[in-house]
Amino acid sequence: MSTTRTDSDTPQYRGRFAPSPTGPLHAGSLVAALASFLDARHQGGSWALRIDDLDPPRQVDGSIELITAALQAHGLEWDGPMTYQSLESDRYEHALSQLEQSGWLFRCRCTRATLSAQGACGQGCADRELAADEPHSLRVRFDGEHPHEFDDRFLGPQVLDSEAIPCDFIVKRRDGLYAYQLAAAVGDAQPQFNAIVRGADLLESTYRQRWLQHVLGLEPPHYAHVPVVSDERGNKLSKQTGAAALNMAFAEQNLRGALSHLDQAPPPESVRSASDILEHAIEHWSFPSGA
């Protein structure tokens, strides 16, 4: 990739793809990877690969090798070394202590049976002093002043529907694992990233993560959400629901399918190889705000 660094005040675009090692890439994850890749490359930016490996019980052996092989088979070459969320525990601990010091954190002893339908604490744990040695998760109150709006680079202005978001959410699980919202909020606000492109199923999470970044004093990245791929029953394709692995022998067709899903102009039929398809797609990448 040729990137021309300039001395302008505009920060260079720094994007990433962040798969969980819970299985091979499927058509839905290819769309998310491709969108963030094209958005980065179109703007002459960098594109990193971060493995979100914070949930060992859900991890599947060999996934990282399958994911990296699939990205390479589709011409999606990342910059720099791969990074791993599991190596960032110090950052999460630091964030938790900041949240504790600023009074946002509370111990919650709820189990699945006592959580609200939205997944919030259902027993008023925030108002009790729970002993540290009693099994508990760590949650944050999500009811103070927080950013209710943000500009999604693809979807346009977004306004929080407060009814849709629980009044608290988990940042460290009962089993001691760091929760997705905390790790994503902290990890995506590191200086090596400033542009997050991902599936629209994460739109609600973005409010929680932006709120965490706000109270932790972190600079939020720009967010953009792309349409998710659904199966014939309307469910989002996911590894958990058994989405089929990408067939790497059909990389060109897979890329054309993903481009079509992203509403991009199809490369001419004369454009054959994966790298030529990507080159065409980088040049013509367009995702108008408000689409």
Ligand SMILES: [Zn+2]
């Ligand atoms: Zn509780």
